[in-house]
Amino acid sequence: MKEIMHTYGALIISAAILVGILALFSNVSYRAAVAFENKEILDDNMQNIAYDNYKDVHIPKLTPKPALYETSRDIIAGNLFCDTAESANILRTKAYTVLDESGNRKDECIKNSGMRLYFAKPGIYTVYLTVTMVNGMQLHSVTKVAVNQKI
Incomplete structure (x- = not known):
């Protein structure tokens, strides 16, 4: 046994150290993999009402109506879009x-x-709008409004 340890002792100790280092790194890499694992932010048990309100509301495409409006008439801001x-x-x-x-x-x-909106003079106006969705989310839009003299 003494001869075996004398001949192969350095090799056995080196192998034990190498196995220990590999075990240490595999544990660290496992922990790193768990730390950076792709997780669902909200699971089924979480009560996050704000997120639930946002996820199920489809955002409309805000397309301006190609309309010519008359002066001295009220225009409902929501009617500017198709x-x-x-x-x-x-x-x-x-x-x-x-x-x-x-x-x-x-x-x-x-x-x-x-x-x-109420336009007293004809012209092309740029209107900045805030569109509020049913879930509270807000969109901002800019549209041009063509106003003609009232006939």
């Missing part, structure tokens, strides 16, 4: 800024807390 299948998910549309052709602010055109 109806789509997802339009039912829109709770309200509010205008927050109006610019004329020269880029001057014309916020006096905004009536009823942004729900309606």
Whole structure:
């Protein structure tokens, strides 16, 4: 036995150290794999109502209507867009800024807390809108509104 240890002792000790190091690294790599594992953020047991409200509401495509509006008429801000299948998910549309052709602010055109627009002069106006979805999510949109003299 003494001869075997003398001849192969260094090899046996080196092999034991190598097995120990490999075991250590395999444990570290397993822990790293678990740490960076792709996990579902919300599992079935979690009660995250805000996320549940967002995930099931389809966002509508906001396409401006190609319409010519008349001066001295109220325009409902929500009627500036074409109806789509997802339009039912829109709770309200509010205008927050109006610019004329020269880029001057014309916020006096905004009536009823942004729900309606009233144009006294003809021109092409740029309207900035906030669209609120039924789940509380908000989209922002910019559209052009062509206003003609009332006939």
